[in-house]
Amino acid sequence: MPSRNFRRSARGLFALGVVAGLVVGCSGGGSARRTVAIVATRDACSPARIVVKAGERVAFEIKNESSGDREFEGIEGTKIEETLVPAGRTRTINYTVPESEQSLKVKCYVPGGPTTLIEIVVSGSVTDEGGRRPFKTTKSPNATVNVHLDSFVVKPDVTSAPAGPIKFIATNDHGTHVHEIAVLRIRDDGSLQNAGEIEDIDPRRSGDVVLDLPKGKYRLACLIVPGEAGSTVDHYQSGMHVDFEVR
Template identity: 55%
Template sequence: MNRPSLIIGAFLAIAAAAPFAAACSGDDADRRTVRIVQADDACTPGVIDAKAGEKLRFEVKNEGKKDHEVEGIDGTKLEELLVPAGRTRKIDYTVPGKEGVSKIKCYIPGGSSTIIEVRASGQAADAGDEEEGDGGGAGTRITDKTPLDTIHVRLSDYKVEPERPAANVSGPIKFTAENASATEVHELAVLRVLPDGGFENTGEIEDLDPGTSGEITLDLPAGKYVLACVIVPGEAGSKVDHYAEGMHTDFVVP
């Protein structure tokens, strides 16, 4: 093939690929980047102003010494995202199509927490109600494997009471939680104790209304754990930090 043919061929290839490149990058171009900074005492900003239906990209930077998490609460569809100390991670979120407030919890499991409000103004052109999120999820140990052991846990105000203080084996373990409270929403988080004393949230049964139950199966290695409720003020109508009220107990996986 002569040189003019090569040039024409290359031009045609680029022209053909251009629509696909635009399609792949269009969503990125449409998203506004919002930076969230995590410190060991709090997360900032506390309020994010947005337009109804706006597409956001949260760029979450952990400047603390402990691992943090962010997740949507009270109906906000943002999956749990683990941000290790010193790292930055991104997660996409689309604001609901109507005016209102969505809540995001930014926290250290068993430690400090901040409720970030996303305040939407106006109404999206399509007046849709959908909101969407994407993320890595903190509960990476959730599994579909057949459980080798089952632990029943009773939740009350403000106690976590497993039927026994240790599992029989490591590996897939099913946790069933019953909220025995008459008035309070509770949850069960299975926190793995790390060498530095921090926690890894391996998975949780969220937002159990009074009198309801739930279950989760986690693939857990041997080690020390804490079973806890990590609901904080402003979440699920709570006025107190459930963990700080004593709602946690030690647990062992052999």
């Protein structure tokens, strides 16, 4: 999937009360470190969700626009050391996303005050926890889910499918907007894992992918954000997601 590096940054924010905008970093090429901008304001940090690739090298550029100090720290095994960002200052933290899929979380907080948990979704990674098996598969599917995408809804023809190889066929019904579909697995702790996606489906076109999915709760979502594929809005925020069950 060429040319997506530049937008593998903050692809959405959906924490309550987060209102600040997104700034998408730009990488110059292949192995360049991508800048992911994070803004701390008085009440929160944003975005609340950052999409990265397994093995990707990123630089978190944390800008503290509030009048007090903020701290930024990886939690639950996420290896990002605690960093203090003084009021009005910017700090950069280099980070390499682990190759193996795992739950990544960062805490951005006022010491003794409000905390924002930033979810780092590893996208483009195609294995389950521990890399045991890929989700994306060449096996023949034993179920098919037809999903219609429009501005701004995700409408699958079924609400569940049996565990195993499932073929997702997504059709973009809109006449001008580009949409996409990501199959997000909802972990027990509520965090999201990207199990696979069909990216950038042009108006009135379709795409498909076969994913070998274990039983569990999932969410079908379009993750396009402002500035991406000509969009001026955050598609997820605008309602482009629906829960889905693999039984």
